Amino acid sequence: MTIYKFPDNFKWGSATSAHQIEGDNNNDWSEWESKNANLKAQKAKEKKWPDHILSNYPNPLQEENYISGKACDSYNRYEEDFDIAEKLNQNIHRFSIEWSRIEPEEGRFNEKEMQHYINVVKALKNRGIEPMITLWHFTNPVWFAQKGGFLNIDSPKYFTRYVKFVVKNLKDQVGLWITFNEATTVYSGHSYLKGLWPPQHTNILEWRRVNKNIVRAHIQTYKAIKEIYNHSPANLESFEVEPQRFLEVQPRDRATSHNVEVGIAESNSFNPSGNSFYERIIGRVYNYYRNLFFLSAAFPYYDFIGLNYYNLDRKVPGSYKSVPKQDWYMEDMGWEIYPKGIWHVLGQLKKFKKPIYITENGTADSKDLVREQYIKEHLKWVWRAIQDGVEVQGYLYWSLLDNFEWAYGFIPRFGLVEVDFKIFERRIRPSALEYARICKENTLQI
Ligand code: NOJ
Numbered sequence: 001m002t003i004y005k006f007p008d009n010f011k012w013g014s015a016t017s018a019h020q021i022e023g024d025n026n027n028d029w030s031e032w033e034s035k036n037a038n039l040k041a042q043k044a045k046e047k048k049w050p051d052h053i054l055s056n057y058p059n060p061l062q063e064e065n066y067i068s069g070k071a072c073d074s075y076n077r078y079e080e081d082f083d084i085a086e087k088l089n090q091n092i093h094r095f096s097i098e099w100s101r102i103e104p105e106e107g108r109f110n111e112k113e114m115q116h117y118i119n120v121v122k123a124l125k126n127r128g129i130e131p132m133i134t135l136w137h138f139t140n141p142v143w144f145a146q147k148g149g150f151l152n153i154d155s156p157k158y159f160t161r162y163v164k165f166v167v168k169n170l171k172d173q174v175g176l177w178i179t180f181n182e183a184t185t186v187y188s189g190h191s192y193l194k195g196l197w198p199p200q201h202t203n204i205l206e207w208r209r210v211n212k213n214i215v216r217a218h219i220q221t222y223k224a225i226k227e228i229y230n231h232s233p234a235n236l237e238s239f240e241v242e243p244q245r246f247l248e249v250q251p252r253d254r255a256t257s258h259n260v261e262v263g264i265a266e267s268n269s270f271n272p273s274g275n276s277f278y279e280r281i282i283g284r285v286y287n288y289y290r291n292l293f294f295l296s297a298a299f300p301y302y303d304f305i306g307l308n309y310y311n312l313d314r315k316v317p318g319s320y321k322s323v324p325k326q327d328w329y330m331e332d333m334g335w336e337i338y339p340k341g342i343w344h345v346l347g348q349l350k351k352f353k354k355p356i357y358i359t360e361n362g363t364a365d366s367k368d369l370v371r372e373q374y375i376k377e378h379l380k381w382v383w384r385a386i387q388d389g390v391e392v393q394g395y396l397y398w399s400l401l402d403n404f405e406w407a408y409g410f411i412p413r414f415g416l417v418e419v420d421f422k423i424f425e426r427r428i429r430p431s432a433l434e435y436a437r438i439c440k441e442n443t444l445q446i
Contacts, residue, residue, distance in 0.1 A: 001445055001446065002445070002446060003443060003444075003445050004379070004380060004383040004443065004444040004445070004446075005442065005443050006383065006386070006442045006443065006444070007386065008442075009393075010392075010393065010394060010395075010442055011091055011092040011130065011357070011393060011394030011395070011396075012089065012090055012091055012092065012394065012395060012396075012438070012439035012442075013085070013090040013091060013092035013093050013094065013129070013130075013132075013394065013395075013396045013397070013439075014085060014088075014090055014093060014094070014396055014397045014398070014399060014400035014416060015093070015094035015095070015132075015359060015360055015396045015397070015398050015399055015400070016074070016093075016094070016095050016096075016399050016400050016401060016403065017095070017096040017134065017137035017138070017181065017403075018095070018096045018097060018098035018101075018137060018139070019068060019071070019096075019098065019137065019138065019139045019404065020068070020071060020072075020137075020399070020403040020404045020405070020406075021071050021072040021074040021081075021401055021403045021404070022071055022072075022073075022074050022075040022098065023068070023069065023070035023071040023072065023073045023074065023075050023076075024069075024070065024075065025068065025071075025098055025100060025101070025139065026100055026104070026142065027098070027099075027100035027139040027140060027141055027142060027145075028139060028140045028141075028142060028144075028145035028149070028198050028199070029068065029138070029139045029198060029406075030067075030068060031142060031145075031198075032197075032198035032199075033066055033067045033068060034067060036066065037063040037064075037065075037066035037067050038063055040063075040065075040066045040407075040409075041060070041061055041062060041063045041065065041066065044060040044061050044065075045061060047060075049061075050331075052366060052367060053332075053366070053411060056366065056410070056411075056413075057420075057421055057422050058409070058410055058421060059411075060409070060411055065409035065410050065411065066407075066409040067409075068404040070421075070424070071403060071404045072401050072402070072403055072419050072421075072424065073424045074401070075116070077424065077426075078120050078123060079123050080426065081400060081401065081417075081426070082123050082124055082127050082129065083127070084400070084417055084426060084428060085127070085129060085400055086127040086128065086129060087428075087436075088416065088428070088432055088433075088435065088436040088439065089436045089437075089439040089440040090129060090436075090439055091128060091129055091130060091439070092129060092130045092131075092132055092176075092394055092396060093124055093129045093130070093131060093132065093396075093400070094132040094133075094134060094178070094359055094396050095120070095131070095132075095133065095134070096133065096134035096135070096136070096137035096181070097117055097133060097134070097135060097166055098113075098139065099135075099136065099139070099140065099141050099144070099162050100139065100140070100141035100142065101113040101116075102114060102117075102162060102165065102166060103141055103161075103162050103165070104141060104143075105141075105143055106141075106143045106144075106158075107161075109165050114165070114166070114169050117166070117169075117170070118169060118170065118173070121133075121170060121173045121174060122173070125173065130175075130176065131173070131174050131176070132176040132177075132178065132357070132359075132396070133170070133174055133176070133177055133178065134178040134180075134181050134265065135162075135163050135166065135177060135178065135179050135180070135221070136159070136179065136180050136181065136183070137181040138181065138182075138187055138197075138406070144158060145198070145199065149199070149210075150188075150209075150210045150213045150214050150217070151192075151206055151209055151210055151213070152213070153213070155213045155217060156213060156216040156217035156220045156221075157220075159217040159220075159221060160217065160220045160221050160224050163179070163221045163224060163225065164224050164228065167224070167225050167228050168228055171228055171229060171260075175259050175260050175261060176260075176261055176263070176304075177225060177260070177261070177262045177263070178262075178263050178264065178265045178306050178359065179217070179218045179221050179222065179262065179263075179264060180214060180217075180218055180264060180265070180294075181265045181306075181308075182265065182266055182267040182308060183211075183214045183218075183266075183294065184211045184214060184215075184266070184293050184294040185266045185267040185268065185290065185291065185293075185294065186267050188207050188210045188211050188214065189207065191210075192206045192207040192210050193207040196407060197406065197407060211293065211294075211297075214294070215294065215297045215298050218264060218294075218298050218301065218302075219298060219301045221262075222262050222298075222301040222302065223301070225260065225262050226260070226262070229259065229260040260303075261303040261304050262302060262303050263302050263303055263304035263305060263306050263354075263357070264294060264295065264298060264302050264305065264306060265306030265307075265308055265359040265360070266291070266294055266295065266305075266306070266307070266308065267308040267309075267310070267360075268290070268291040268307055268308070268309055268345045268348075268349070269290060269291070269309070269310070269311055269312065269313035269341070269345075270309075270311075270312050270313065270338060270340075270341030270342075270344045270345055271283065271286055271287050271290055271291070271312075271313045271315065271316050271319070272312070272316065272319040272322045272323040273286075273316040273317070273318055273319060273322065274316075274317055274318015274319065274321045274322060275318065275321065275322065276318065278317075279316065279317050279318035282316055282317060283316040286315060286316050287316075287348075290313065290315075291345065291348065292348075295349070295352055299352065302354065303354065303355075304354055304355045304356065304357060304393070305349055305352060305354050305355075305356045305357075306356075306357050306359030306360075307342075307345065307346065307349065307356055307357070307358050307359060307360075308358075308359055308360035308361070308398070309341065309342045309345055309358065309360070309361050309378070310330075310333075310335055310337075310360070310361065310362070310363075311330070311333075311335035311336055311337060311338065311341070312326065312335075312336040312337070312338035312341055314336070323338065326338055328370075330363050330364055330365075332364040332366075332408070332411055332412040332413075333364055333408070333412055337363070337374065339374075339377035339378045339380070339381050340381050341381075342358070342361065342378050342381045342382060342385070343381035343382075343384050343385045343388075346381075346382070346385035346390045346392065347385060347388065347390065349390070350389065350390050354391075355391045355392075355393050356390065356391060356392050356393065357392070357393050357394045357395075357396065358382060358392065358394065358395045358396060359396050360396065360397075360398035360399075361375075361378050361395070361396075361397060361398060362374070362375075362397050362398035362399060362414045363414065364405070364411075364412030364413055364414050365413065365414075365431075366402075366413035366418075368418075368429040368430055368431050371416075371429065371431035372430070372431040372434045372435070375397065375431065375434070375435050375438075376434075376438075376444060376446050379395065379438065379444045380444065380446065382395060383444065397416060397435060398414055399414045399415055399416070400415065400416055400417060401415045401416075401417050401419050401426070402414065402415035402417070402418055402419040402421075403415065403419070415429070416428070416429060416431065416432035416435060417429065417432060
């Protein structure tokens with residue numbers, strides 16, 4: 001048995017997002033879900049599903065599967081959820097605020113919903129759990145989507161106005177903010193290039209425009225949040241908003257922040273390439289757009305990097321020559337699992353010279369057969385990266401609860417805690433207890 005001790009003050013926790021767990025949201029996603037659920041359920045009939053998925057509620061053949069609906073009902077049950085997180089020895093928790101609740105109509109801010117999130121933060125702090133808040137996790141208010149969402153040149157202005165309202169209300173309670181979740185690594189591609197998510201566009205120019213506006217929105221909100229906490233971002237060099245086209249960035253000093261840190265969470269995959277000149281060039285360009293675009297373009301306007309790591313990506317030619325086919329697949333998502341990839345990706349992020357939180361890492365495993373092993377194998381490589389000088393400050397498993405997995409609906413079960421979507425009962429999975437032991441001892445033993 002080997003013992004891997006993590007640094008003192010390393011944070012341990014889990015993550016969720018509003019639309020995936022709260023229930024009863026009214027945003028661009030909920031609109032899209034109700035329009036598409038029937039078609040999706042019909043299409044699902046063309047596929048052969050394993051029995052364990054068909055016996056779940058809801059199952060892929062039912063329309064309910066594709067409608068977030070009550071989700072986990074966490075809007076009402078967050079105290080129960082945080083009791084579980086506390087019991088599992090977690091000391092940090094990442095969740096998101098739903099913009100459409102806070103600003104349901106343009107310019108009209110809902111104080112009652114703001115109070116709800118103030119209560120959520122208090123509930124975490126009462127349990128000794130530090131809140132890490134994501135301000136945007138894939139969903140938009142309907143009015144904002146109708147204005148073109150992040151295609152709109154004024155989108156940074158709308159987003160910053162919402163962020164200022166939220167941050168002013170929570171600044172004494174919260175010190176860790178994430179502006180955008182997987183905005184340019186997943187969202188813009190799924191929604192504007194591949195046509196998979198609302199608004200289902202397939203236009204490369206729109207994709208570029210959305211990416212650019214999101215970078216602008218991030219930088220504006222970063223500065224606005226710093227100002228609210230009375231930090232002048234003056235020590236940062238003035239910065240051209242135009243995304244950088246270089247593959248490398250020059251690391252500069254981290255922005256000083258005494259009680260607030262503002263970061264970005266992006267999904268980085270490990271994208272091995274072959275060794276020929278042509279394969280390596282494609283590899284570098286792909287890797288830049290897949291993993292580094294936002295972090296390069298927004299540099300140096302973030303205090304930490306949130307890394308969401310899940311899988312190996314085979315899009316670069318020649319990848320099998322450098323990393324052979326793995327036996328380990330996350331069937332529900334069709335992802336190839338490669339724990340060492342987290343070490344590669346962390347190494348790649350080192351050049352930005354910012355601290356890193358693993359803001360997501362997890363597996364869909366409804367029978368809980370491999371989750372424990374998944375967590376441990378990834379943690380082993382996180383530990384290795386720390387020994388190699390990468391400043392990793394915490395690990396947040398995705399997700400605390402089974403939840404609504406976007407276009408897949410409720411099929412993939414990522415939770416440390418199983419949720420019965422009929423009666424909303426929570427059941428802690430055995431792997432969660434193993435993870436709880438690691439959190440408590442700040443040590444991994446395998
Ligand atoms: C990343 C996303 O942030 C989250 O919403 C999603 O559920 C997980 N990955 C799993 O796909």
